[in-house]
Amino acid sequence: MGGAAPAAAARGALLAAAALAGVAWQLRQPDLLPAGGATGMTLLGLAGLLLLWRWRGRASVVPVLMVLVALLAFATTEQRARAGLADRLEAAQDGQDFLVTGSIAELPRSGPSGTRFVLDVEAAAQAGVPVRLPSRLLLGWYRGFDEDGLLGGPSEEVRAGQRWRLTVRLRAVHGSANPHGFDLELWAFERGYGASGYVRALAGSPPQKLDEAAAHPVQRLRQHVRDALLLRVADPGAAGVLAALAIGDQAAIDREGWELFRVTGVAHLMSISGLHVTMFAWLAGGLIGALWRRHPRLPLRLATPQAARLGGFLAAAGYALVAGWGVPAQRTVWMIGAVVLLRALGLRWPLHAVLLAAALVVVAVDPWAMLQPGFWLSFVAVALLAASEPAHDGRVLVTSGWRARLVDALRGGLRTQLVATAGLTPLSLVFFQQVSVVGFLANLVAIPLVTLLVTPLALLGVLLPPLWPLAAALVQGLGHLLQGLAALPLATWSAAVAPPWAMATGLLAGALAVLPLPWRLRWLALPLLLPLLAPPIARPAEGEFALVAADIGPGTAVLVRTREHLLLFDTGPAYSLEADAGGRVLLPLLRARGERRIDTLLLSHKDTDHVGGAATLLTALPVGEILHALPEAHPLLAPPRPQRACRAGERWAWDGVRFEVMHPFDGEASDSAKPNTRSCVLRVQGRRGSVLLTADIEAAQEAALVQRFGDALRSDVMLMPHHGSRTSSTPGFLAAVQPRVAVVQAAWRSRYGHPAPEVLARYEARGVPVVRSDRCGAWTLQADGAVQCERQQRRRYWHHRLAAPVTGP
Numbered sequence: 001m002g003g004a005a006p007a008a009a010a011r012g013a014l015l016a017a018a019a020l021a022g023v024a025w026q027l028r029q030p031d032l033l034p035a036g037g038a039t040g041m042t043l044l045g046l047a048g049l050l051l052l053w054r055w056r057g058r059a060s061v062v063p064v065l066m067v068l069v070a071l072l073a074f075a076t077t078e079q080r081a082r083a084g085l086a087d088r089l090e091a092a093q094d095g096q097d098f099l100v101t102g103s104i105a106e107l108p109r110s111g112p113s114g115t116r117f118v119l120d121v122e123a124a125a126q127a128g129v130p131v132r133l134p135s136r137l138l139l140g141w142y143r144g145f146d147e148d149g150l151l152g153g154p155s156e157e158v159r160a161g162q163r164w165r166l167t168v169r170l171r172a173v174h175g176s177a178n179p180h181g182f183d184l185e186l187w188a189f190e191r192g193y194g195a196s197g198y199v200r201a202l203a204g205s206p207p208q209k210l211d212e213a214a215a216h217p218v219q220r221l222r223q224h225v226r227d228a229l230l231l232r233v234a235d236p237g238a239a240g241v242l243a244a245l246a247i248g249d250q251a252a253i254d255r256e257g258w259e260l261f262r263v264t265g266v267a268h269l270m271s272i273s274g275l276h277v278t279m280f281a282w283l284a285g286g287l288i289g290a291l292w293r294r295h296p297r298l299p300l301r302l303a304t305p306q307a308a309r310l311g312g313f314l315a316a317a318g319y320a321l322v323a324g325w326g327v328p329a330q331r332t333v334w335m336i337g338a339v340v341l342l343r344a345l346g347l348r349w350p351l352h353a354v355l356l357a358a359a360l361v362v363v364a365v366d367p368w369a370m371l372q373p374g375f376w377l378s379f380v381a382v383a384l385l386a387a388s389e390p391a392h393d394g395r396v397l398v399t400s401g402w403r404a405r406l407v408d409a410l411r412g413g414l415r416t417q418l419v420a421t422a423g424l425t426p427l428s429l430v431f432f433q434q435v436s437v438v439g440f441l442a443n444l445v446a447i448p449l450v451t452l453l454v455t456p457l458a459l460l461g462v463l464l465p466p467l468w469p470l471a472a473a474l475v476q477g478l479g480h481l482l483q484g485l486a487a488l489p490l491a492t493w494s495a496a497v498a499p500p501w502a503m504a505t506g507l508l509a510g511a512l513a514v515l516p517l518p519w520r521l522r523w524l525a526l527p528l529l530l531p532l533l534a535p536p537i538a539r540p541a542e543g544e545f546a547l548v549a550a551d552i553g554p555g556t557a558v559l560v561r562t563r564e565h566l567l568l569f570d571t572g573p574a575y576s577l578e579a580d581a582g583g584r585v586l587l588p589l590l591r592a593r594g595e596r597r598i599d600t601l602l603l604s605h606k607d608t609d610h611v612g613g614a615a616t617l618l619t620a621l622p623v624g625e626i627l628h629a630l631p632e633a634h635p636l637l638a639p640p641r642p643q644r645a646c647r648a649g650e651r652w653a654w655d656g657v658r659f660e661v662m663h664p665f666d667g668e669a670s671d672s673a674k675p676n677t678r679s680c681v682l683r684v685q686g687r688r689g690s691v692l693l694t695a696d697i698e699a700a701q702e703a704a705l706v707q708r709f710g711d712a713l714r715s716d717v718m719l720m721p722h723h724g725s726r727t728s729s730t731p732g733f734l735a736a737v738q739p740r741v742a743v744v745q746a747a748w749r750s751r752y753g754h755p756a757p758e759v760l761a762r763y764e765a766r767g768v769p770v771v772r773s774d775r776c777g778a779w780t781l782q783a784d785g786a787v788q789c790e791r792q793q794r795r796r797y798w799h800h801r802l803a804a805p806v807t808g809p
Helices: 004-027 037-055 059-086 184-191 217-232 236-247 255-263 274-294 304-322 327-344 351-365 367-371 373-387 402-432 439-460 467-486 500-514 525-533 581-592 614-620 699-713 731-737 757-765
Strands: 097-104 109-111 114-126 136-142 163-171 195-200 208-211 434-436 492-494 546-549 558-561 566-569 598-603 623-628 643-645 651-654 657-663 681-685 690-693 717-719 741-744 770-772 779-781 787-789
Touching: 004 059, 004 351, 004 367, 037 059, 059 367, 114 163, 136 163, 184 367, 217 236, 217 304, 217 467, 236 255, 236 439, 236 467, 255 434, 255 467, 274 304, 274 327, 274 439, 304 327, 327 351, 327 373, 351 367, 351 373, 367 373, 373 402, 373 500, 402 434, 402 439, 402 500, 402 525, 434 439, 439 467, 500 525, 581 614, 598 614, 657 699, 681 699, 699 731, 731 757, 757 770
Parallel strands: 136 195, 566 598, 598 623, 623 643, 690 717, 717 741, 741 770
Antiparallel strands: 097 114, 097 163, 109 114, 114 136, 163 195, 163 208, 434 492, 546 558, 546 779, 558 566, 651 657, 657 681, 681 690, 779 787
16 A cells, blocks of 8 residues: 555656646647547547556556547647637628627726726627627727727726627737737637627717626626725825735736836736735635634534635635636636645645646646746746755754744745746746846845735735725835836846757756755756857848848838847837837847847838837837937937938948938928828848838839839838838839839738738739738748748637738749
């Protein structure tokens, strides 16, 4: 019997690992299996397991069982994915209006531009005919106008649990696809958002609130707590942190707050994370155990330790539910549940087996959790803390006195922070390409303060609101400390995305740094970590350049990289008053590529779809100079930095690559001119090819360029003028440029109809392939002439299905 339990644990761990491998395999698929394929795999796996289970104790059978378990895990994940894809907007419904009745399922997010919310659909109709729509919609109710002039904004506050009848225009969830960028379509798929859209204020069917409290009582409770907290705490920054900790409302923290927490490495504390849920379970379990032990009869029915564990699990689940049941909180609840179940069954598995079992429970509930950094950070942190425990001889050291216990607690906390910092730094670099240098110091203060004081006060404030101002004062004090740390030189270290071998050596370095090994082995962590801290970056050779036309929606943003220099042609749009392409797309893209400065920022003209992200980039990165066609009083020109206006005929060379400004001409650059007519046009000529970046020039400017430059306009790649508008791409201009490929940056289902069908027909008539960012994602031209579409490169089955993109000639 002594060896049976360890053997069973080992077999269980192997089978859990096989199941996780099967799920991971399925998550790598670009497409689902043909109909019936997953059912066949399920039947095969079940039949094999039933046949071999009686011999499961034999070592020779375990590998076969592992294969069958992996197949079964793959198949069940496949079936769940198919069900999720079936609950999406149909292609024929994309861009259509519907009359929808439903309830507000989550806390609405309000801002200067309007309100965003999630609607659980109860009924839907189009032209009076009932239709089937996805069960959950991600909607916006904006202030302003759409293409028909019908938005208006909410007539009254939108609150969780209300039932509304709304006219909405729906579209498929379509996110940008950029190298190493955020996958919006995965995020929506994992949460069950089958479509996105916005509310329209039609005269015949105005928005109508049907019920103030129709559904979702937990969400209504969260709304009530948030409202009370915001009224009680005057400082919006501190109130946002308390709302995030008490009810999981992370949107209550503004962008500046998140940036501060990210730079100082404490962002994990400012949301309902595994640490908060585990702490709550531990406190609740201890309280329940103490009360249970004092009852005369309850311990006879259920042992006190079991009651404490079960009570802690239920309390953690309740806390996570009130906190919004976010994915990180769910993971922690199921981890705790797996441990409680193992102990209830009398199974004392080793740590690695317990972690694998807990991971299997988490993945069984949410297979796509494996794609989230938090999944790996949570499990690796626990594994490293346990594995780093030094070996001892079994003697128990008893400390007496509060001073000795305090010293032991401080030593334990310091050791835990050291292990977490050293062990998780490589993983943070792999996932985020960034690590906080001041994070160790910041967390030494923030972890006990937030975990032991701020979070309990935020939760107790739900019952005793006067406690919230005290918690807010602690948050404000912490904020002052973090601002001081963030202001230090090199507060963060950023690195480019590393190659796989550098990631592997970096992860090995993290393990060596914390494992109880001889120091001569631990010191190897330093050289092993260097390739991850400063990975090798491939740059174009002398005379060559690489180009990335980013997927930024309705606007322009193109990176041109030579061996030693970077030029950014425009910065994309401002999506709203709270977000722009600079922060959402370009800054992460530049950091992932290892770009630490922009040598020249070229702003082609003042339209916001071209300069909307400039302010964010100018704040975040050093910029050598601004080359522009902006009015003299434009706000982007106010800070003192080198700047000059675009003038046709300007030339310079970087690393053997020639740059020439071809527009505007002298006399066309007056501030009163139409912005498009002043657009800066740039031609780049390298050893292997050339690119013409045209901004928003129109027919008159195209004709002037042909007249002045003629054949000198000829280029291998051309950025389609004015996003493919009818105003541009005249036959004479196309004949002069003779592009081998045309790239158009436009939004999916562009409200302006870009690119126009008649314009596309002109390119097709000349045999010029057109690369569309809405179908291709980011388009990359490598220095060696190779091209790729990011949407095709990283395609997975949950991504929006589109026609196959053109990549080039």
